[in-house]
Amino acid sequence: MFTSKEEFKEAFIDKLQTLFGQSLDESSQTDRYVALSALIRDIINKRWYQSNKQYKQCKEKQVYYFSMEFLLGRLLGSNLFNLGLTDVCSEALTELGIDLNELEAVEQDAGLGNGGLGRLAACFLDSLASLQLPGHGTGIRYRHGMFEQKIVNGYQIEIPDNWLKDGYVWETRKADRAVTVKFGGNVRLESQGGRLVAIHENYEPVLAVPYDVPVIGANSGTVNTLRLWSAETNYFDFPSFSKGDFLKAVEHKYSLEATSQILYPDDNYPEGKTLRLKQQYFFVSAGLQSIVRRYKRTYGGDPSVLAKIYEKVAVHINDTHPALAVPELMRILMDEEGLGWDEAWNATTKTISYTNHTILPEALEKWPVDLVQTLLPRMYMIIQEINERFCAALWDRYPGDWERIRAMAIISDGYVHMAHLAVTGSHSVNGVAEVHSNILKKEVMANFHQFYPHRFNNKTNGVTHRRWLAKANPGLAKLITQAIGPGWLAHPTELANLHRYARDPAFQSSIKAVKQANKERLAKYIKDKMDIAVDVDSIFDVQAKRIHAYKRQTLNALHILDLYNRLKADPGLDITPRTFIFGGKAATGYYLAKRIIKLINTLADVINNDRSIGGKIRVVFLENYNVSLAELIMPAADVSEQISTASREASGTGNMKFMMNGAVTIGTLDGANIEIRDEVGDDNIVIFGLTADEVLSYYKHGGYNVLDVYHGNPRVKMIVDQLVNGFLPVSPDEFDSIYHSLMRANDEYFVLKDFAAYAAAQEKIDRLYRDQSRWQAMAINNIAFSGRFASDRTVSEYAIGIWGIKPVIIRES
Ligand code: 26W
16 A cells, blocks of 8 residues: 555556556546556455455355445545545645546546435445445446436436446456346246256346446455446357348347346336346346355355355345345245245345335336246246235235235236335335335335334435545535544544534634535536526525425425515515525436426526526526536535425435535425434424325325415415416426426425425525524534434444344455
8 A cells, every 4th residue: 555655656657657658748637547546456456355355264144235226426536535545645646746636537427326226325335345344236237327417408408328438447347257147938847856847948048247346445454346237148140140131140139238238217207118127137137146156155055055045145125126136036046056945935035135215106116917927937937926825824814805915915916016025025124214114114015014013124324424525525524523533434423523513603614614615616617517607605505316296396496486576576685695506317208307407497597697686596407417416516505405295205315415514404304304303403404394194194185275275375376377377488388297287286296285384494594594603503513413324324224133244354465
């Protein structure tokens, strides 16, 4: 490792020469980025080797986190940080006339995820390695990750993401570890030596090739592995080729390799496409095959040894997307390893655990029976058997209760219900915030909770404070360390010691100065990118997340429209200047979400260009919200908008990132907002709106009529009418879909019902901000009490409560 700047400079220049045959002066930024990455990969690889070796020797249990998505963002900066090399590296580079931040910006974001669920997986990997826990990721190496969003004339345009175009410095292709995944064909059962054996024939083989990405622990020798699978094939259609039909010759190859080509850009908005099911089985099968292979190498391949795989291996499924892990592990244990059903079932359920991330009914996955049957015939047979045994057990417990059994069945109404499969086939089911876990137990999965009461538990989400505080906000990190020492980096709950400084005027002004610098940094970005000048003395009020009806960007937008109306009516209206900042992508097929983007941009157009309101409010929609942009935005926010319809947001994790950076939350009692309030207290958060119980009761029993609000509140009537009466400079039907979602669909997400409470909460924010000493105290308390929301805490809870794994200390050699 590098102990001095001199040593580092020398090694860096040497790397440039050996890689590119170039001197420093001749090198491009990209060359320098590649050289720097290669340099630290050398360090990482040694530790990686040590970690793998010691994992093999110590024979401790390991966890594999299966997820369709890992939203990693950039890795150079976080790897340097975790290696403890940020300072030496940045100082050495400065002496060479190179800005480390600029080199970091060369890296393409690995956008292999949609939003919350994918970023959570990435935070968990960081925490696993930093807690020295043997835990690895299993996922898909998408050729194209989350699309790049452009805003053209106010509309979202999707550009394919091409993150691999210059190669990816962090991955290593492991061709010798490839496995075959079988699709289609038919399965017959044959009796061999008194045993029924399943024979899969006429299938289409797809080669799964792993690409390993090292996951570096902070201040630990641990380097874990994120194994991403890529679909490739050795198959080449020579007969077509030699007949001169070149197109046909390559077509088949491309169709097989299509499996890992694209990430479905749908978040909580399913598109039941065959290719998606194919992706799910592809990585689940490849991942489990490679785990079982390694297990056999270490512990032996006797069936009696495999029957105890759960003693050494835990498999966690991130939502139901990898739920085929249940039948696939059954298949491997039975068809390939010769276990009987009961032994295989015992091993499978003790190995697998499941997290639910959403209760939106439309996002609960189900696959048509005939699709599963044709694409995955052996999976379907096993699922059928699981279903039959499960229904028989239900019948024993609830004889004659057909309705309940139908509602709980894994296969019903022509669909395979993935959540039912996941609950039945695992030993633990958790939600991601207290309120969410309770709703699972009491409402959405009440039947299952009654049947399996001990399976259900809560693990409130967290985010890595290393990336989201220490790295994204170095100014703040420095200030914190000056005040309370560096212990918070390893033990984030020590941040609570900051509470003592909440009322300290000197500390308050330092906090304010850091925030101001971060706001200026963001303002510069906005100016450069969009040519909008924002007022850095205004309140930066931010809503950054996927665009979705339940997240209620519409509520925010309508409130802005109302505020504009009031300013127009009374230009002297005394409000604190505010900049409303939005960021987020809409699923490609989600029409309403796309119109919400257009609405925000239309408001921006009207308001930012209306001189009569004296620049008191401005609206900015930031293009292409992604991990790197989030790292710029979170530190600059004064206000964090967490305004989902209560009960609909399982947890939220952006809320935690904002809090860590000293933003004050305006939010509903939903997801982890509730726990944030519990930590900071009512004085340090602004809560409004319906509670989850109230919302659930309306959903169940009715009793809300949007017309009552519309006719009862003239301000509401005005803004709703303005969507469709020509007030906005767009074609008259532009916002029909938004209008109808409110009026015709009876405001499914209670936007108008909560409007008055939200407007009042916004006025409260305005008042609080005027009292700067009060406001800074709130900001400091938010930082101080954010320790609970570090993913280190979350991951320790999973490790102890679900996976049964413990730390392995990696020695240097
Ligand atoms: C099948 C389409 C689809 C795709 C993604 C359905 C559902 C999903 C994810 C489960 C959606 C998701 O990311 N959920 C979010 O998970 C976060 C991490 O737990 C939570 O903080 C968010 O509240 C939840 O919306």
